[in-house]
Amino acid sequence: MFHPRARTMLLLSLPALIIGVASSLVLIASMKVASVFQQFLWQRLPASIGIAYDSPFWIVGMLTLTGIVVGLIIRYSPGHAGPDPAIEPLISMPVSPSALPGLLLALIIGLAGGVSLGPEHPIMTINIALAAAFGSRLFPRITALDWTILASAGTIGALFGTPVAAALIFSQTLSGSNDIPMWDRLFAPLMAAAAGSLTTSLFFHPHFSLPIAHYTQMRLVDIASGAIVAAIAIAAGMVAVWCLPRLHELLHRLKNPVLILGIGGFILGILGVIGGPLTLFKGLDEMQQMAFSQTLGAGDYFTLAVVKLAALVIAAASGFRGGRIFPAVFIGAALGLMLHAHVEAVPAAITVSCAILGLVLVVTRDGWLSLFMAAVVVPDTNLLPLLCIVMLPAWLLLAGKPLLAANRHEP
Template identity: 25%
Template sequence: MRATFRNLYDQFNMAAFIRDRRTHAMSVLRWALILVPMAATVGTLCAAFLWSLDAVTRLRFAFPWLLYLLPIGGFMVGLLYHLTGRSVEGGNNLIVEQIHEPGGGVPLRMAPLIFFGTVVTHLFGGSAGREGTAVQLGGSLSSGFGRALKLDAEATRILLMTGIAAGFGAVFGTPIAGAVFALEVLAIGRVEYRALVPCLVAALVGDWTCLSWGIHHGAYHVDAMVPVDASLVSKASLAGVVFGLVGLAFAEANHALGGWLKRVIPYGPLRPVIGGLAVIALVWLFGTQDYLGLGTLAATPGGLTIASFFGSNTYPWSWALKLLFTVVTLSAGFKGGEVTPLFFIGAALGNALAPVFGVPTGVFAAIGFVALFAGAANTPLACTFMGIELFGATYAVPIAVACFVAYLCSGHNGIYLSQRVAVPKVPAAHLTPDATLRDARTHRASRRRTRA
């Protein structure tokens, strides 16, 4: 009798095991049928977007007078958003908010609006990036897929994260960093592992699709070789403090100037006009167009690009000028993103710091490339993986150290104000559970007013 019950028990366990595995397999198949076409669509759009950026940048190089149409281009984009895109003006922050608290979703019109707006910004010379466009393309399309398939709130959250991963992985050619970024950017101190595999699949498919369309990403080489010892790691940690503080300054300058412009110029389409005129004035003041656009291509053979900072020459103030051009462009309402300019600023700052620390410029340019972004976006894990994907594993340890130190030193600040503080970097009694960076910034402002 005991043997009979034992056999029944074993059979029951085996049947339960098989049911669990079948349920799991069906879930994997269901997600694959959703993710692959969605990520492939995002990758295709990112390929078209990158091709368009390259084409309009080269067009601007061929016709430098296009710069003087920047205020008009800005007004066109501002008016378009004013008339049809007010619900999507939040950009990346809107997507993060929808992931935290699914509501009406991300409108599908975000995709064509941000695509057009970013291309216009680069055609006329605005200093902006491309990650914002890629993330918004991914978020908008994934939200559209979710609505079409009538997914529940939790599935929609995961799908939005995979859209971010697909866009980020495709536009930079770093799928691992793209997957981790989508998980890490939502909240400081918390990574949503539930979406880990879907985000990785989406990032890989997005990247592979983009590459299959013949898109090639920029390659950066660290030619100098120095031993990765305690001395280099210590220098990287000290430089990480500087990268974190400059990342903080970039974010705060962008928010402060953007907020001031909104108060002074309530009519949205006029703000890019003022910003465009300011960018033209900066070009005349400094006598160079090297700080316009992405910073990946140069109008002249001797012009500065991100790759320039990996060479032997030192450029002490290029990081500050690119920061100035970018803050003026983005705070005025031009579209694009912050990340590629942050790569430029970080690589240039690393190049400037290298002689101070007695390190080859290429090594510190690579570290600064990702560490400053880690501080500004509060994504040290993603930036560490990005550094390894872009520059290899040789300098993985100093890259990781600089990214994490920059993350700590940037405080509860960042370029994405909808990012939540799940685990504070330091004890902060004033932060309620899951407070946003916007809340933290508002609290600091009120405290300053009280002191005044």
């Protein structure tokens, strides 16, 4: 009834569905625990002792304590809480399962404590390791690379609430051939991504879109404006690219993760006092609060963007377990709103979407993911042609430039 190629794809469907659902459940459980812990640390606990959660004392103290606790986990847990996200790509080969409890605990404490990183890198690492460990026993004929692809696709679908991002990302890595078309290779990863996104949607809906005025029609001047905005965002991101490896090397000369992360947490607390509570945490909820605010002006948006960018660099350089995509989206949104406030003739839809495109491109160096993030934050079909055009000069600016990553150091 089915062609042998179709039967092969059907055989991979079951493990893909299982991996997609499991990847989403790991994400949902982690985010729920972190959310409950965050409410306790930043609402119930300060209220019970009569301290404002946004007071300088509480912000500095909480982030310093968070750094010390995460440092203790990294130093004493088996596997040292997994790889340092500052020196590892988002998708990499499986780590030892023994490192996963420490990594999960470090992630939850960092998210709840207000560290300016997202969950994507640790969740990706956890899901890939679990998929490889259990999958190789249940389906021994499937290779570790295939488990890595399925778990990463399921995680991407779960993180963004849609399989579209996974389709875009893997379409450039899983190329087809004369014997096996690209969509044959994409079938199982898309199945995992779809399962992950649907499972996530049963519990909550990731809310990325901002209340930005509708963009009516593309004009030539808008293309030029968008390219300039993207270039400004790239310039800001390249400052972080220059700072991260140098700061990472400087901090890790101390050798002791408790000391490194304690210092990092203290600096994050100082930055949190300067930027306020909006610059804390992973940035998605705070981005919504920023966009809906009626009191923020150009200077406020600039402060939020600069402080969040500095916090991202400090958190990554210190070795906190977290990802850099979600904070980059916040920075891009703040930068875009600031540029629109300065030059109101340029629509906010252009400034925000193009700034996000530029920042995410610096952080990920992935054109499809950058286009996707810009399009979901400002969901306007009239913008898609403009974003595709703006991507071209943005990609030229970054061609051959270093990545936002630290260098490995000899122990």
